[in-house]
Amino acid sequence: MKAPIQQYANLKKLSIAAAGHIARIAEQCVNERGYFTLALSGGSTPRTLHEYLTALPYSANISWMETHLFWGDERFVPADHPDSNFLMALHTLIDHVPVPAENVHRIPTELPTPEQAAKQYETTLREKMEVFDLSSRSQRVPVFDCLLLGMGPDGHTASLFPGSPVLAEQTRWVAATPLPNLNPPVRRITLTFPVINAAKHVFFLVAGAEKQEIVQTIQDEPDNAREQYPAARVNPVSGELLWFVC
Ligand code: 6PG
Numbered sequence: 589m590k591a592p593i594q595q596y597a598n599l600k601k602l603s604i605a606a607a608g609h610i611a612r613i614a615e616q617c618v619n620e621r622g623y624f625t626l627a628l629s630g631g632s633t634p635r636t637l638h639e640y641l642t643a644l645p646y647s648a649n650i651s652w653m654e655t656h657l658f659w660g661d662e663r664f665v666p667a668d669h670p671d672s673n674f675l676m677a678l679h680t681l682i683d684h685v686p687v688p689a690e691n692v693h694r695i696p697t698e699l700p701t702p703e704q705a706a707k708q709y710e711t712t713l714r715e716k717m718e719v720f721d722l723s724s725r726s727q728r729v730p731v732f733d734c735l736l737l738g739m740g741p742d743g744h745t746a747s748l749f750p751g752s753p754v755l756a757e758q759t760r761w762v763a764a765t766p767l768p769n770l771n772p773p774v775r776r777i778t779l780t781f782p783v784i785n786a787a788k789h790v791f792f793l794v795a796g797a798e799k800q801e802i803v804q805t806i807q808d809e810p811d812n813a814r815e816q817y818p819a820a821r822v823n824p825v826s827g828e829l830l831w832f833v834c
Contacts, residue, residue, distance in 0.1 A: 590807060590810075591807075591830065594833065595834065596834040598834055602833070602834045606736075607637055607640035607646040609789070609830070610637075610646070611649035613733060614626070614734070615650070622654060625656045626656070626657055626732070627658040627735040627787070628659050628736055629673075629793065630661055630746075632676075634677075635680050642681060642685050647685060650685075653687070653691075655691060656716060657691060657693065659673055659677075659695050660736065662777050663774045664702045667694060671772045693709075702765070702776070706762040706764045707762075709762045709777060710762040718730070729782050731786050731787060731788060732787040733789065734788070734789045734791065735784060735787035735791070736791050737784070737793070739794045739799055739819045740799075743818060744770070744817075744818050745819040745822060746779055747776030747778035748765075749818065750818060753766070755781070758782055761780060762780065763777070763780050765777070784824075785827075786825055787827050788828065789828045790828065791829075791830050792819070792822070792831045794831065794833045803833055806820045807831075
C-alpha cells in the first residue's frame with residue numbers, strides 16, 4: 589500500500605504539520621499509558637520541527653515529563669561536537685522543554701568504538717522500551733510510539749546507506765556502520781530496519797528539490813526503489829507511515 593505523501597509549500601508549513609501529528613500522538617500515548625517514546629532524526633531538516641515542538645500550541649499537548657527521547661542514528665563524534673545529532677537536538681529542543689535528563693537517551697558516542705556504542709544503546713533500548721513479540725517473525729523488537737526519519741540525496745535514511753551491510757541486519761536492533769561516502773565522513777550508529785519498521789508512527793521529513801525525484805520513485809516504483817534507496821525499505825509492520833515533503 590502506498591504511504592501518503594503530503595507536499596508542503598515550505599519547511600515551515602511541513603514542520604507545523606508534523607508538530608501537530610506528533611503532539612496528537614504524544615497526548616494519546618500519555619493519556620492511554622502514561623508515557624510517550626519519540627525517536628529523533630538527525631541532519632538539519634528537523635531543526636524547524638523542534639522549534640515548533642517547543643512552542644505553543646504543540647508544547648502544551650506534549651507532557652514532556654512523561655516523554656522519552658531516543659535517536660534513530662548518531663555520528664560517532666563527541667556529544668559536544670558540531671556534527672552530533674544529539675547536540676542539534678539539545679540546542680533546538682531539549683534545552684527548551686522540561687524533559688527530565690533521565691528521559692534523554694542519547695547514543696553513547698563517548699565509548700571507544702562505534703560497535704561498543706551500538707551494543708550499549710541496544711542494552712538501553714532493552715531496559716527502557718516496552719517490547720513485544722512480532723508474532724509473524726517471533727522476534728522481540730522495541731516499539732517506538734513515534735519515529736522520525738530524514739532522507740539524504742542518495743536515498744539513505746537514519747544511517748542506513750546504499751550498499752551498506754547493515755541494510756540486511758535482521759537480528760540486531762542497533763548497528764555500527766562502515767564509513768559512509770557522504771558528509772560528515774565519520775562512522776555512524778543506527779537503528780536497524782526491524783526496529784524502524786516496528787514503530788507505531790513513522791514520519792519522514794524530507795526537504796529539498798534534489799530529493800523530490802527519489803520520493804516520487806519510492807512512491808511510484810517501490811520494488812525498484814528498494815534496490816536503490818534504503819528509505820524505500822521503510823515499511824512499518826503495522827504502524828502508520830507518513831511522508832512530509834517540501
Ligand atoms: C544523519 C541523519 C540522516 C539525515 C539525512 C537528511 O545523521 O545525517 O540521520 O539520515 O536525516 O541525511 O539530512 P538533512 O535533513 O540534513 O537533509
